């Protein structure tokens with residue numbers, strides 16, 4: 001499992017931060033980031049992927 005974010009496309013809207021039930025994302029500056037060590041906690045609900053307005057998140 002891997003969380004991939006196309007940082008060139010991210011507009012820093014914070015939607016992924018709000019919808020993730022596992023609190024995996026945080027905003028730094030104007031971009032989202034996966035918190036250090038948080039990727040392993042992802043339950044693959046795909047909420048972030050589905051709700052990102054610019055579709056820059058892929059859960060593989």
Ligand code: SF4
Nearest residue numbers: 020042043045046048
């Ligand atoms: S798939 Fe679900 S748990 Fe994983 S990062 Fe996205 S919102 Fe969070």
Ligand code: SF4
Nearest residue numbers: 010011013014016052
């Ligand atoms: S929902 Fe998408 S555009 Fe918005 S902060 Fe998250 S990754 Fe960036």
